[in-house]
Structure formats: structure tokens, C-alpha cells
Amino acid sequence: MSNLPHISNWVDGTHAAAASDRLVVINPADESPIATVDATPHATVDEIVSKSLVTFKEGPWSRAEASDRFAVLVKAASLLRARIPEFVELEVRQTGRPIREMRAQLARIPEWLEYFAGLARVQEGAVTPFKGPVVNTLVRLPLGVVAQITPWNHPLLISMKKIGAALAAGNVVIVKPSELAPLSILKLGALFKEAGLPDGTLQIISGYGRDTGKFLCENSHLSKIDITGGLATYKAIASVASQNMIPITAELGGKAPVCIFPSMDVQQAVKASLFASFIASGQTCVTGSRLLVHMEIYDDFVNLLQKRTKALRIGAPTDPKTQIGAVINKAAVERCTAFVSQAVEEGGKILCGGKAVTVTGKGFFFEPTIIETSSTSHLSCNEVFGPVIAVIRCKDEEEIINIANGTSFALGASIWTRDFTQAHRVSQKIDAGIVWINGHHLNDPSSPWGGFKESGIGKENGREAYESYTRVKSTVYNYGIMPEWFDDEAENARYG
Ligand code: NAD
Numbered sequence: 439m440s441n442l443p444h445i446s447n448w449v450d451g452t453h454a455a456a457a458s459d460r461l462v463v464i465n466p467a468d469e470s471p472i473a474t475v476d477a478t479p480h481a482t483v484d485e486i487v488s489k490s491l492v493t494f495k496e497g498p499w500s501r502a503e504a505s506d507r508f509a510v511l512v513k514a515a516s517l518l519r520a521r522i523p524e525f526v527e528l529e530v531r532q533t534g535r536p537i538r539e540m541r542a543q544l545a546r547i548p549e550w551l552e553y554f555a556g557l558a559r560v561q562e563g564a565v566t567p568f569k570g571p572v573v574n575t576l577v578r579l580p581l582g583v584v585a586q587i588t589p590w591n592h593p594l595l596i597s598m599k600k601i602g603a604a605l606a607a608g609n610v611v612i613v614k615p616s617e618l619a620p621l622s623i624l625k626l627g628a629l630f631k632e633a634g635l636p637d638g639t640l641q642i643i644s645g646y647g648r649d650t651g652k653f654l655c656e657n658s659h660l661s662k663i664d665i666t667g668g669l670a671t672y673k674a675i676a677s678v679a680s681q682n683m684i685p686i687t688a689e690l691g692g693k694a695p696v697c698i699f700p701s702m703d704v705q706q707a708v709k710a711s712l713f714a715s716f717i718a719s720g721q722t723c724v725t726g727s728r729l730l731v732h733m734e735i736y737d738d739f740v741n742l743l744q745k746r747t748k749a750l751r752i753g754a755p756t757d758p759k760t761q762i763g764a765v766i767n768k769a770a771v772e773r774c775t776a777f778v779s780q781a782v783e784e785g786g787k788i789l790c791g792g793k794a795v796t797v798t799g800k801g802f803f804f805e806p807t808i809i810e811t812s813s814t815s816h817l818s819c820n821e822v823f824g825p826v827i828a829v830i831r832c833k834d835e836e837e838i839i840n841i842a843n844g845t846s847f848a849l850g851a852s853i854w855t856r857d858f859t860q861a862h863r864v865s866q867k868i869d870a871g872i873v874w875i876n877g878h879h880l881n882d883p884s885s886p887w888g889g890f891k892e893s894g895i896g897k898e899n900g901r902e903a904y905e906s907y908t909r910v911k912s913t914v915y916n917y918g919i920m921p922e923w924f925d926d927e928a929e930n931a932r933y934g
Pocket residue numbers: 587588589590591592596614615616617645646647648650651652653655666667668669671672674675688689690691692722723724821823849888889893894
């Protein structure tokens with residue numbers, strides 16, 4: 439291990455001295471160690487929060503002109519755009535996702551910085567109606583020191599959504615990336631510094647969630663916690679944050695239905711389902727993990743789906759021809775295997791896939807798997823976070839809607855139909871934060887992203903995300919003469 443490169447925390451504009459405890463980041467495609475990072479201890483976390491608080495109070499970022507924040511973020515976007523290949527390589531190695539996916543995803547990430555830079559630049563206050571000779575001006579101010587806890591599946595995309603919004607609004611940001619894929623994020627510090635971000639404004643600290651993440655979220659000096667991860671993680675964080683009155687934005691799990699109606703051409707429906715289900719080996723929060731197919735086209739759909747799923751190329755993530763890469767670790771393989779076994783015990787029928795495979799004799803891979811099952815099975819109701827997909831025969835539109843709404847999640851859903859009226863009708867009845875019509879996974883910096891029910895609280899993207907990193911302050915001006923309140927003769931002594 440001592441020969442491995444070490445990437446230490448990014449603190450106060452430089453890589454800090456390495457911590458004595460380290461963790462190893464593994465390439466899930468071949469189990470080779472890539473690098474070590476700090477397992478940041480409690481005292482260091484608290485020290486970084488304290489320093490960050492001083493940086494927030496003293497500026498310069500928290501007091502910078504919007505035009506200056508705009509310039510820095512736009513410059514960071516252009517630096518990132520120039521270095522996409524370098525970041526793609528790192529993302530592929532640490533996540534095991536195919537290079538063609540990561541090229542497509544990373545090419546768009548600079549847009550998030552540009553979008554939030556734009557919002558900061560055009561942000562306007564308001565003057566609210568008031569009775570009497572009174573004017574209330576509203577301004578949006580940054581919150582303070584904010585913590586961002588991010589997952590491993592889209593390391594850069596998710597971090598940049600959060601970092602972009604928080605920095606644009608003038609906050610000091612502490613990011614704690616996933617212990618499984620922290621490398622690309624640790625490299626961002628230098629890029630932002632080069633773009634002109636003042637030292638200490640973006641702090642990036644690595645470590646296990648149960649230690650470093652927990653220590654960070656327990657700190658009462660934070661002004662917000664923004665977490666993307668699992669429900670159990672959210673609950674652990676929220677129970678402490680609530681004691682400290684720290685607001686939380688939470689992007690959590692999902693069980694996205696793919697609702698397929700008979701007007702849809704079968705070829706198109708299968709193409710859509712493969713895209714919805716198997717991007718990132720099913721390891722996205724909006725994976726189309728339940729295919730709800732109208733009985734009129736069910737048999738044709740399933741026949742073609744089996745054929746096309748079997749033909750997907752599993753392989754080394756670095757090979758541009760690879761369509762299905764690795765899953766993140768051994769635990770993911772075991773979880774997929776357990777879901778398959780339970781689905782079969784409950785009467786489910788494996789239509790294709792169903793087991794772990796290897797590509798080079800090492801690494802964590804799982805076959806793209808389709809299981810015909812009931813809408814109430816364990817597989818149909820719980821998040822796998824892997825390439826194990828339920829397909830359910832549905833008798834009509836009403837049943838599709840009921841099943842779509844029948845889990846504790848409500849993040850994403852897609853509707854596939856050529857009937858415009860039906861698309862509109864069904865979209866209104868589906869309870870989810872994001873409903874796509876004849877699309878899936880579509881994402882844009884301006885398009886609010888977030889779920890209902892157990893899928894989360896609040897939004898990433900859009901004005902909502904930007905505003906959630908601000909607090910509104912009213913300044914109320916009386917431009918009249920203050921009436922005498924303690925004058926017995928005075929009527930209407932009070933206005934406003
Ligand atoms: P996870 O909950 O295991 O970890 C997420 C982050 O939380 C990591 O950085 C981890 O170190 C940290 N963490 C864990 N325990 C913590 C604690 N007690 N205190 C503070 N931090 C802690 O999730 P994961 O495996 O990295 O990601 C998978 C989950 O994320 C899935 O449920 C998936 O659906 C969800 N997700 C949601 C979205 C979305 O936009 N809604 C996007 C991607 C992933």
C-alpha cells in the first residue's frame with residue numbers, strides 16, 4: 439500500500455498533510471487498489487469546520503460581488519471542460535462504469551457551474567407590499583458553512599450540482615465524498631483555486647461515512663447539510679441535525695416505474711427500458727427498476743427485451759465498446775444475488791441474467807437481469823441499486839398507475855405512449871418528483887431534481903436548489919413619521 443499515490447484532504451487552498459489513518463480506494467472492475475485517501479479524524483473535522491466558519495464570517499467569498507462569483511464559476515467550468523478526459527479516466531477507475539457513459543456524463547457537468555453562476559449574476563431582491571409608508575426590501579444571503587455528503591455512483595455530477603449551487607450563493611462548502619469514490623472530487627480543489635476561488639472556501643475531506651461523515655454532520659456550526667445517499671444515512675444524519683436546527687436537503691433512493699402503454703412501438707419500448715434500467719449497471723437513484731407493461735404488448739415486449747438484454751456487452755469499463763460495467767463492490771454483488779434468490783422464492787421467473795460474472799477473473803460484475811414478478815414482491819418494492827429489474831404484466835392504465843404509486847419511494851417515473859392525452863392524464867396521477875414522458879434519466883441544471891415520500895426532501899438543480907442555499911432577510915424601512923403609540927387620543931397609531 440505504501441507505493442500507492444495518496445490524495446490528502448483539500449483544506450484552505452492546498453492538499454493538507456496526510457492523516458495517519460488512510461483508506462484505500464479500489465477499482466471495482468479488477469479489485470486493484472488505485473490510491474489512498476485520508477480517513478479524517480474527529481478533531482480534524484471540527485478544526486476544519488471552525489476555520490471555515492471564520493472564512494465565512496470574514497469573506498472574501500461570502501461578501502463577494504455577484505459578478506465576481508459569476509466570473510470564478512464560469513472560469514472553473516471552462517477549466518473543467520478542458521480537463522474532462524483526465525476526470526473521465528478517474529471516474530471510470532473508481533466507479534467501474536463504462537467509459538462511454540462517463541464521457542457522456544462528464545461532458546455536461548460544466549453546465550452546472552455555468553447555470554448557477556448565471557443565477558447568482560441575475561439574482562434580484564424584492565420589495566414586498568406593506569401597509570402605510572413602509573417598504574420591505576428582501577435580500578437573499580448565503581447561509582454559512584454548508585456540508586455536502588455525496589455518493590459514489592455519479593461522484594462528480596452530484597458533487598458539482600451541490601457545489602455549484604452553494605458557491606454561487608456565497609457559502610463556504612465542506613464536501614465529504616463517498617469513501618468508495620472520492621478521487622475525482624479531491625482533485626477539484628486545485629481546479630477551483632486556479633479559477634480564482636479564495637482559499638478555504640471549498641474544503642474537501644475524505645473518510646468513511648460512519649466516522650468522518652458522522653463527525654461532520656454532528657458539528658453544530660453548520661448552516662445546512664445536503665446529502666445524497668440512502669434512507670438509513672439520512673435518518674442517522676437528521677436525528678442529530680434536528681437537535682442543532684440544521685436544515686437538510688436529502689436526495690435518497692428510488693424504485694422508478696417505467697410505464698409502457700400499448701400505443702408504444704415494441705422496439706421503442708424495449709430500447710427505452712434498456713436505457714432506463716441498465717445505465718450505470720442499474721446503480722442510479724432513478725433506475726427504471728420496475729417495468730410496468732400493458733398486457734396488450736406484454737408478450738412481444740418481453741420476448742424482445744430478453745433477446746436484447748442477453749446481447750448487452752459486459753466488459754472492462756475502459757473499453758469504449760463496453761455497455762455494462764462493474765457494480766461498485768462485493769456487497770453490491772451479494773445484494774443483487776440475494777434479491778434474485780428472494781424473487782425466485784416468491785415465485786418470480788428469471789427471464790435473463792441472474793448471477794455474478796467476471797470479466798478478467800477479478801472484479802465485481804452482475805449480469806443484466808430481468809425477473810417477471812408480482813407488483814408486491816420484495817424485488818418490486820425495494821431498491822436493489824444494481825442491474826436486477828422487475829417486469830410486471832399490467833391489465834390496464836389504472837393498474838399501471840396504482841402499481842407505479844405503490845412503493846414508499848417517489849423519485850422518478852417514465853411514461854411511454856404515443857397517446858398525448860394519456861401521457862398527460864397519467865403524468866398527473868403519478869406521484870413522483872420527476873415524471874418523464876417518452877424519456878428517462880433526462881437531466882438539466884435548470885430542471886429541479888428530487889423526490890417525494892422516502893425519496894427525499896428538497897431539490898437539486900434549478901432556482902429551488904440555489905435558493906435553498908440562501909436565507910431571506912427582510913429590511914423594513916419606515917419613511918413616514920413614527921406615530922405616538924402611547925397617546926390616548928391617537929387612532930390607528932400603528933401601521934404596518
Ligand atoms: P450511502 O448512504 O451509503 O452513502 C452516501 C454518503 O453518506 C457517503 O459519502 C457516505 O460516506 C455518507 N455516510 C454514510 N453514513 C453516514 C453517516 N452516518 N453520517 C454522515 N455521512 C454518512 O449511499 P451510497 O451507497 O453512496 O449511494 C447509494 C444511495 O444513494 C442509493 O439509495 C441511491 O438511490 C441514493 N442516490 C440518490 C440520488 C438522488 O438524486 N436522489 C442520486 C444518487 C444516489
